[in-house]
Amino acid sequence: MAGRVDGKVAFITGAARGQGRSHAIRLAEEGADIVAVDICHDYHPVRYDLATPADLGQTVKAVEGLGRRIVAVQADVRDAEALRAAAEAGVAELGRLDIVCANAGICAAHPWDQVPAQVWQDILDTDLTGVWNTMVATAPHLVAAGGGSIICTGSTASVKGLPFLAPYVAAKHGMIGIARTMANELGARHVRVNVVVPAGVRTAMADNLGALHDLVATRRDLGAIYTNALPLDHMDPREVSEAVLFLASDESRYVTGLVLTVDAGNAIR
16 A cells, blocks of 8 residues: 655655654655755754764664665755755655655753853754755755645744743744745745644653753743643654654645644643
């Protein structure tokens, strides 16, 4: 039986681990080949380890284990030319591009008056400009294929003013604006652009934000902003991947400009 994205090719940033790896595996399970992109080295101002080449190798192994093809590229989403080269390399080997997951992101927690300038810049450059660079690098290939789907990984920080995460909130809010603009500009070329908005997801990034928990503990009046309506603290990345699969598939052929919350009800709190 054909998969829901059988014969399609997906370009995924931040694919070495976490949500990116989960999206790669889920799309591969449903028949897609994968272009997996990750920086695979640390940013100095960020207080947790980023993915490694070995992590990216695990994504490759997982996708190949499903019988799908994969092109793995180490590239920084802040580098527009490197992303263009990654997209071109993927299309040259896999033949086309149909799905883009602009997923790469970093986060750091600080009170508003203690945000280091380099942290602000790195988060905006990665989580906002990196999404823009990903779209610009890949959209021509989607148009050449006759259309496709771009899915941006947002956050409840895209729709709420989460305390102690000012640069992350700024970037994730801006992502929605970019996605809606691109949905309008690319719609006539049959390219859809949507944003999936999870709450806390069990990933290395979330697991290493201990500073956020410490800060929230000092401001109990703000803690409720982080609570979900449904009784869970974190969801599994695969739950987000199911939403990505829907937005990547022809089941959502008329869905564009959508901000899809998969957040256990966090955004309504």
